[in-house]
Amino acid sequence: MSIYSIVFTSILVVILIWKTYKLFKNKRNSGDFEGIDDELVIMLNEGDSIG
Amino acid sequence: MAKQAVQLSKKKRTKYRFQKLKMCKKCNRYSVLKDQNCSKCGSAYVGIDRLVKSIFKNRLFTEAMWILMIVSIGIVAAPTVQTLYYSLVAGLIFCISYVVLTFVFMKSEFFIQLKRLLRADFKKIQAGIQFDSELAKADVKEDRLAPAYEKLREIGDFINSDQLKIRRVMVLNEIILRSDMELELEPLIPSSYDKDFVQYALEVLRINRTLITKKCIAYFIHYRDAIVIDFGMDSLIAVAGTALRMKLYIVEFSGFIEEFLEYFPKERVLRLCNILYSNPDVDWGGLSEKAKQLVAMKYHYDPDFKRFVS
Ligand SMILES: [Zn+2]
Numbered sequence: 115m116s117i118y119s120i121v122f123t124s125i126l127v128v129i130l131i132w133k134t135y136k137l138f139k140n141k142r143n144s145g146d147f148e149g150i151d152d153e154l155v156i157m158l159n160e161g162d163s164i165g
Numbered sequence: 166m167a168k169q170a171v172q173l174s175k176k177k178r179t180k181y182r183f184q185k186l187k188m189c190k191k192c193n194r195y196s197v198l199k200d201q202n203c204s205k206c207g208s209a210y211v212g213i214d215r216l217v218k219s220i221f222k223n224r225l226f227t228e229a230m231w232i233l234m235i236v237s238i239g240i241v242a243a244p245t246v247q248t249l250y251y252s253l254v255a256g257l258i259f260c261i262s263y264v265v266l267t268f269v270f271m272k273s274e275f276f277i278q279l280k281r282l283l284r285a286d287f288k289k290i291q292a293g294i295q296f297d298s299e300l301a302k303a304d305v306k307e308d309r310l311a312p313a314y315e316k317l318r319e320i321g322d323f324i325n326s327d328q329l330k331i332r333r334v335m336v337l338n339e340i341i342l343r344s345d346m347e348l349e350l351e352p353l354i355p356s357s358y359d360k361d362f363v364q365y366a367l368e369v370l371r372i373n374r375t376l377i378t379k380k381c382i383a384y385f386i387h388y389r390d391a392i393v394i395d396f397g398m399d400s401l402i403a404v405a406g407t408a409l410r411m412k413l414y415i416v417e418f419s420g421f422i423e424e425f426l427e428y429f430p431k432e433r434v435l436r437l438c439n440i441l442y443s444n445p446d447v448d449w450g451g452l453s454e455k456a457k458q459l460v461a462m463k464y465h466y467d468p469d470f471k472r473f474v475s
Binding site for chain 1: 180181182183232235236239242243244245247248251252255256259262263266269270273274276277279280283284287290291294323324325326
């Protein structure tokens with residue numbers, strides 16, 4: 115196998131690993147939709163400027 | 166001022182609150198109201214789900230472009246025919262893996278995208294709701310009470326300030342309430358004493374007693390002195406009467422009920438005695454004793470109370 119093929123393959127593998135890492139991280143950080151609802155309401159009511 | 170007879174539409178229900186958010190892409194403004202079209206420019210609103218999906222699609226498209234570019238360069242720049250074939254196969258496998266990964270994690274990616282959007286656009290959302298609130302104010306000013314209330318009701322899903330609650334209550338107090346309206350009471354309880362709220366609560370009590378919940382009774386007890394001054398003792402008697410609806414409430418508010426026992430009509434007393442009689446093992450406090458005294462005094466010769474008189 116040529117050096118070229120090895121470098122090209124390595125680049126693709128690194129991209130895949132990076133992508134998988136990010137996807138896993140996002141999956142771990144994602145909660146449930148109730149959590150989003152609660153966060154939204156808390157954020158909107160924090161300043162209490164709307165009446 | 167005479168109250169208005171109006172027709173309130175049913176509330177729009179979504180599984181989650183954020184699903185009510187929508188955006189006018191032309192005005193770049195969010196709204197939580199039921200309207201399908203922007204009240205400023207008339208163009209159709211885009212729901213938050215669709216908004217996130219389109220952002221997500223754009224992101225995937227950009228990624229796909231990058232990937233194709235990298236793979237193409239790898240193929241084009243191959244020095245020999247053999248490496249060219251190798252790059253082609255490697256690129257293909259890479260692309261397939263990328264697509265599979267994207268599909269497997271689609272749900273959590275969508276979720277993260279939604280969260281990011283809400284966080285990033287939070288100020289915009291707030292401003293949008295403020296605008297909705299101004300529209301409701303304008304409706305109230307021009308005496309369009311039903312649309313005003315419907316707007317405030319939608320906003321109330323997101324904003325739980327006392328100010329908004331009171332604005333809703335004040336509109337409701339101008340409307341002839343009917344039992345077929347989807348009335349709410351508990352979500353409108355303010356954090357301090359408010360005369361308008363009590364007026365509304367007493368009106369609701371007349372129409373649909375089941376809306377008088379534990380929290381509401383507790384509110385009446387907490388602010389009883391002010392309520393007696395503004396609305397008289399009868400209002401407290403009526404509220405104490407609604408507490409007889411459930412065994413749970415009777416236990417919780419036995420002291421409060423005890424105070425007004427003698428003012429209750431016969432059927433209420435009968436109902437209370439029935440509950441007390443069939444649950445002798447529950448600790449009713451002084452209520453049980455007081456009820457016995459009342460029956461002995463007032464209903465001694467009443468055949469309906471015969472089984473309670475020992
Ligand atoms: Zn618009």
